[in-house]
Amino acid sequence: MLQKKIVSQFEDLKISLSGLAKLSDINLERKLPVFLSYDNPVSVADKVPELLMPRFKKDPKKFLNALIDKFALYNIWFLNM
Secondary structure, three states: OHHHHHHHHHHHHHHHHHHHHHHHOOOOOOOOOOOOOOOOHHHHHHHHHHHHOOOOOOOHHHHHHHHHHHHHHOOOOOOOO
């Protein structure tokens, strides 16, 4: 029962975000390539960090900010639920 509630909340949030995106001219197109199960796993494992990981920063807070900024470039959002 709890799983259904979580899925329902996620679907409601997705609908709300889609509506907000339309009202605010935010483009929600997928920017990351699509990887499939028959793709070479080594190739995928090399490609994903290359796309998503920022340059390393010694300060963990600065690194987290850089990581979130890099994810935002690919329309990956962080939600605090």
